[in-house]
Amino acid sequence: MTSAGTSGPLLENVAEIHSEPEELVDIGARLVCCASTGAHIAVRSRRARAAIMHQMPHRTKAVVFDLDDTLAPSKSPLDPSMATALVSLLQRLPVCIISGGRFEQFQAQVLDRLTAPEQVLSRLHLMPTCGTRYYSRQQCAWSQVYSEDLSAEETARIMQVLEETSRTLGYWEEHPWGELIEDRGSQVTYSALGQAAPLDAKAAWDPDGTKKSMLVAHATPLLPDFEVRGGGSTSIDVTRKGIDKAYGVRKLMMQIHVAPEELLFVGDRLDEIGNDYPVLAVGVPCVPVTSWQDSLTVIAQFNDWWDGVTGSPQFRIISKYPNAARHGRAGA
Numbered sequence: 464m465t466s467a468g469t470s471g472p473l474l475e476n477v478a479e480i481h482s483e484p485e486e487l488v489d490i491g492a493r494l495v496c497c498a499s500t501g502a503h504i505a506v507r508s509r510r511a512r513a514a515i516m517h518q519m520p521h522r523t524k525a526v527v528f529d530l531d532d533t534l535a536p537s538k539s540p541l542d543p544s545m546a547t548a549l550v551s552l553l554q555r556l557p558v559c560i561i562s563g564g565r566f567e568q569f570q571a572q573v574l575d576r577l578t579a580p581e582q583v584l585s586r587l588h589l590m591p592t593c594g595t596r597y598y599s600r601q602q603c604a605w606s607q608v609y610s611e612d613l614s615a616e617e618t619a620r621i622m623q624v625l626e627e628t629s630r631t632l633g634y635w636e637e638h639p640w641g642e643l644i645e646d647r648g649s650q651v652t653y654s655a656l657g658q659a660a661p662l663d664a665k666a667a668w669d670p671d672g673t674k675k676s677m678l679v680a681h682a683t684p685l686l687p688d689f690e691v692r693g694g695g696s697t698s699i700d701v702t703r704k705g706i707d708k709a710y711g712v713r714k715l716m717m718q719i720h721v722a723p724e725e726l727l728f729v730g731d732r733l734d735e736i737g738n739d740y741p742v743l744a745v746g747v748p749c750v751p752v753t754s755w756q757d758s759l760t761v762i763a764q765f766n767d768w769w770d771g772v773t774g775s776p777q778f779r780i781i782s783k784y785p786n787a788a789r790h791g792r793a794g795a
Contacts, residue, residue, distance in 0.1 A: 524721045525588075526552060526765070527712060527747070528758065529730035529739055530562030530572060531695045535755050536662055538568065538695075541576040545755055548762040550579045553586045555769055557719055561590035561711050563694040563738060565647050566598060566605075574605075588718070593692070593738055594711015595649035595702050599718070609714070611706045612649045621651040621686060621701045628682045629653065634674060640664075649706070653678070655697040665696045672734070675699065679736045692738035700738050709741035723747045727765075729758055733781070743783045750778050 531537045534545055541549070552558055560573060569589050577584070581603055589598040589605065597608040613621070622644050629635040629643075636643060639657030655674070656664055669675055675693040682699065683691045690707045694700040716723065723746035730739035733751045743749055752758050764776035 522725055523556070523727050523769075524725040525557040525559060525715070525719055525727075527559040527561060527715065527726055527728045527742070529732065530560055530564060530569070532731045533729060533752055533755060533758050534560065535572055537665055538564070538572070538658075539662070540572050542755065542759075543576075545759055546576045546578070548759055549573075550577060550583060551766060552762050553579065553583045555766065557586040557588065559588035559590060559715050561594050561708055561715075563593050563647075563650065563652060563698065563700045564591055566591045566596065569598075588715060590708075590711040590715070592647050592650035593694075593700055593702055593706075594708045594714065595706050597711065597714055597718075608718070610649055611703060611710075613651065613703065617689075617703070618646050618651055621689060622646070624682055624685045625651065625653040625699065625701070628678060628685070629655070632674075632677055632681060634678065649702065651701045652694060653699045653701075654695075660697065668697050672736075676736055690741075692740070693732060693734075693736045694738050707741045708738060709745050712742055712745050712747060727780075729761055743781070746783060748780050748782045750780055 528534050534549070535541045549558065560569065562569070564572075566589065569591055573589075577587075581600075585600045587600060590596065591598070595611040597610075598605045599608055600606075625644055626635070634655055636656055639654075640661070641654075641657040641659035643654060643657055645652045645654070645658055654660065655678075656668055672693070675697075678699050679691050679693055682701075686701060688704050690700075690702045690704055692700050692707065712723075712726065712728070716726070726747045728739070728742045728747045728749045729752060730737075730742070730749065731752050731754070732739040733743065733749055734740060739749075750761055752761065761776075761778045764773070764778055767773045768776045
């Protein structure tokens with residue numbers, strides 16, 4: 464995955480035209496023509512390139528972020544520079560944070576680090592536990608809008624399967640840093656090293672994602688009524704079927720009255736087993752990052768782009784629906 468700070472231009476000079484309307488494509492590298500022709504044509508279009516670059520910031524009405532390893536290191540507070548960047552973005556348009564952690568984690572990592580007037584905070588939307596809960600700012604306080612809680616029976620079943628799967632694969636940690644399996648009300652999360660594992664241990668446990676892929680592959684058929692997704696660097700998140708980040712993003716769209724192409728999502732787990740991946744299916748343009756430093760660069764470039772300071776940001780945008788790259792609208 465190319466980091467936001469080092470990726471190539473948003474649109475390249477040569478754009479491939481494909482006949483598959485739902486193929487995952489780079490917005491910056493491909494344009495889609497009539498699928499019925501079955502044509503596969505390479506074209507050069509500086510005019511289209513300039514048009515899309517011009518339209519994108521002006522039709523974006525909100526930016527959505529993952530939290531861990533996107534806005535901050537796993538379960539760590541925002542860096543002061545990120546807190547400042549988020550406030551600057553909120554001054555321009557609404558921001559939503561959607562992640563696998565509890566609301567209390569959002570409080571410690573984000574809210575306690577933000578210094579902003581109430582008018583700015585009212586533009587911030589929070590979706591803990593992968594969008595299974597939603598909080599908005601109302602009357603100077605955070606108010607829960609909805610919560611898709613699991614039943615006691617569902618939670619017990621998920622916990623049993625996660626432990627059995629981990630033991631079968633030989634991943635069960637006998638001396639963890641905190642809880643290995645956590646009931647988060649609307650989500651159950653397995654953390655291979657424990658909830659409080661240090662960052663260096665997390666980074667070393669599964670650097671290429673193979674272990675998380677094995678866990679997801681083994682647990683999914685045993686939990687057919689649930690979504691099983693890779694969460695953070697060492698975690699697996701389980702929610703009810705259909706209740707994931709795509710569900711949360713759709714709820715946000717209804718709340719602030721926007722279409723998918725009017726959002727921009729930034730996350731580090733857009734791979735197929737990652738818990739950010741469902742957002743692609745909604746048709747939201749997505750920016751893949753690998754660290755909070757990448758996201759800091761994306762915010763700075765977006766702000767300059769939004770303000771008309773620059774005309775061509777360098778961050779990469781992907782979408783499952785190529786037309787999300789076109790037909791810009793005036794932003795709010």
